[in-house]
Amino acid sequence: MKKMLLGVFLTFACIATNAVQANTPQLEVPPVLLTDLAVPITISEPGSQQLSLFIDGELVFEGFPSDGQTLVEIEQQKYGSSTIELRDSTAVLQQVEVPVIPAWASLLPPVIAITLAFLLRAVIPALFAGIIAGAWAVNGLTLQGGVKALFDSMAVYMLDALSDPGHAAIIIFTMTIGGMVGVVSRNGGMLGIVNRALTIAKTPRKGQAVIAFLGLTIFFDDYSNTLIVGNATRPMSDHLKISREKLAYLVDSTAAPVASIAIITTWVGFQVGLINESIAGIEGITQPAYTLFLHSIPYSFYPFLALLLVFTVVASKRDFGAMLKAERRARETGQVSRPHGKSTASREIDEMSEKEGVTCRAINGVVPIVTLVVTVIVGLYIDGEGDSLQDIVGSADSYRVLIWASFLSSLVAVILTLSQGLLSLEETVDAWVVGAKFMITGLIVLLMAWAIADVSNNLQTANFLISILGDGLSPYFLPTAVFLLAAVTGFATGSSWAVMGILMPLVIPLCWAVMQANGIADADHMHILYSCLACVLTGAVWSDHCSPISDTTVLSSLATGCNHMDHVTTQLPYASLSGVIALVVCTLPVGYGMPWWLMLGAGGALLVTTYWFVSKPVEVV
Incomplete structure (x- = not known):
């Protein structure tokens, strides 16, 4: 009886202690402070008591704060550490010692990673x-x-x-779709698709055209686009002696651009949500968030030019730089990958070849892939909510839908294989495992890219880059500055979604404030706001194509079986060409009032002309 009473007493004591802790005010302090960079310190659950905030013994706040209120923006001048104390009238409630480092040190992770990668x-x-x-x-x-x-x-x-649940979903989806590809490769379905495609794509140019058009078809999600098109077309590409570098470029340069400018994609909900959050407290902006997004699409010059360059490359049969060397190597020697530069998953690619003597039927590859695509489309509709199709797709949990789709496509592939007696159950399971193993190395890289994005966030890398811009920017130059900032931030962090999430809530209020300060916050100058919105996105997409730590660049290397750094070094000149023209010929003049359609046409013409002069024929007669 005594033990029971003691147990009850301890239980209530724990509950009471937790309740007290739950009601104790908590400071939200970044894990590290940067010199000369203002950082907000906020408070949660302050209660109704008077509180005081001390930094290194100096009183900086005293009063009755509300939940979520920013107490002070701390800006330290000296390298070392700072002691932050929260006190009430009787005691110290919380004490935190935070390191203070030079602001430039926030660039260490991306600079070191990118430099060593090259x-x-x-x-x-x-x-x-x-x-x-x-x-x-x-x-x-x-x-x-x-x-x-x-x-x-x-x-x-x-x-x-x-x-992270979103990251875990991508890992599950990627490995499951890899397993599906392993099964349809082993049962001959993928070779059947290749044989059918070869009736249309009998030359490298036609093969590249098929790859590019498939990239446009799967417009609703960049991850799905990359993994489906890359895995499905790799055997055909190898047969036609198209280099893995070119395959990775075609896949990567159609995935994010088309997903970023289509009006119904998994990107839309994220973008519109950010825009809506950013305009919530701004008087003068009366348009709904989705309308602002639609108005910004014509100003997304880089995705349009990147897609134009893809089809220019395909049609011209010309390349330049490292890509030209890769294509000539593939045509002349049949080596689709650089010697000693194969993807680390090359062994799994060999293991995924069709079983000897199996009947290669295209339907065994087409049905699982179609199942994957249809399930994603239907799943987005079922999982989403809203009155319009845009709202429904935008509100859907794309990660969950991708898991549904990959699982169902794997199940269909297994059923087709077993029902026709193409493989035994053990062989089917082995094929699925080999396909999943094919994704492991790339997933490790992807995991590290996420980790470096997390550490960059803790170091406030993006905020430091924003502070470098300083004040006094011309409103007409603002879109150009936003593009550059988004590009540098994305290159440093490796995630276009992280760039949008970080910059959109900052850029929209900044843009509107600059417009108001210059007396141009009116309908005649809304193109500046639209262009700034677009430049957050397009700068992020450009960096996605250039940064070796970008998650979509990693996925493209993974899906196509290309050595990752070979993909980065061959794609970088192409993305840079499109990016420079998009910035200088399109974004900059449009900021100063030139019509977007005129500058897009001029940029496209200059892009095609420039490419023709810098490139050379792949096949020398």
Whole structure:
């Protein structure tokens, strides 16, 4: 009886303690402070009591704060550490010691990762070095912090990247679709598709055209586009002696651009949600968020020019730079990958070849792939909510739908295989596992890219880049500045969605404030706001095509079986060509009032002309 009473007492004591803790005011302080960069300190659940905030012993706030209120924006001048204390009238409620590092140190993770990726031509050790450098910076750039960073790189950042539900969904979807591809490759279905495609695509140019048009067809999601088109066309591409570098370029340069400018995609809900949140407190902007998004599409010059360049490359049978060398190597020697530069998943590719003696039927490959595509489309409609199709697709949980689709397509592939006796149950399971294994190396890179984005967020890399721009920008130059900022931020963080999530809530209020300050916040100058909206997106997409730590670039290398750094180095000149023309010929003049349609036409003409002069025929007669 005494033990029971003691147990009840301890239970109530724990509940009471937790209740007290739950009601205790909590400061929200970043894990590290940057010198000369203002950082807000907010408070949650302050209650009704008077509170005081001290920084290094100096009183900086005193009063009755509300929940979520920013108490102060701290801006430290000296490198070292700061002690932050929250007090009530009787005691210290919370004390936090935060490292203070030079602002430039926030660039360490992306700079180290990107530099080593190019120097070593190996992205995994480069990313890992970037994560460790970032963790070291978060821990104050001290010797003790360096030791802790070694453990934090795995136990904190890699673990957090893996445990994120959205990231986990992408991993499951990617491995499951890899398993499906393994089955349809082993049962002869993929070779059947290739044989059918070869009746249309009998030359490298026609094969590239098929790949590019497939990239436009799957417009609703960039991840689905990359994985479906890359995996489905790889055997055909190899047969036609198209280099893996060119295949990866065609897949990557159609996926994000088409998904970013289509009006019903998995991107739309995210973008419109950010826009809606950003305009909520702005008087003078009366248009709904989706209307603003639609108005911004014509100003998305880079995606349009990137797609134009893809079809120019295909039609011209010309290339330049490293891509030209890769294409000539593939045509002349049949080596679709650079010697000693094959994808680390090459062994799995060999294991996924069709079983000897199996009947190769295209339907066994087409049906699972069509199942995947249709399930994604139908799933987005079923899972979403709203009055319009745009609202329904935009509100759907795309990650969940992708898991549904990949699972169902795998199930269909297995049923088709077993029902026709093409493989035994054991062989089918082995084929699925081999297909999933094919994705492992790329997923490790993807996981590290997420981790480095997380550590960059802790270091406030984006905020530091924004602060570099400074004040006093001309409103007419603002779209150009936004594009550059989004591009640099995306190149540094490796995620276009992270760029949009970070910059959109900052750019829209900034743009409107600059327009108001210059007396042009009116209907005649709304093109500046539309262009700024578009430039957040297009700068992010451009960086996606250039950064070796970009998640979609990694997925493109993964799906096409291309060495990752070979893909990056061959695609970079093409993306840079489109990006420079989009910025200089289109975005900059439009900011100063030139019609968007005129500058888009001029940019397209210059792009095609420039490409013709810098490129050379792949096949030399």
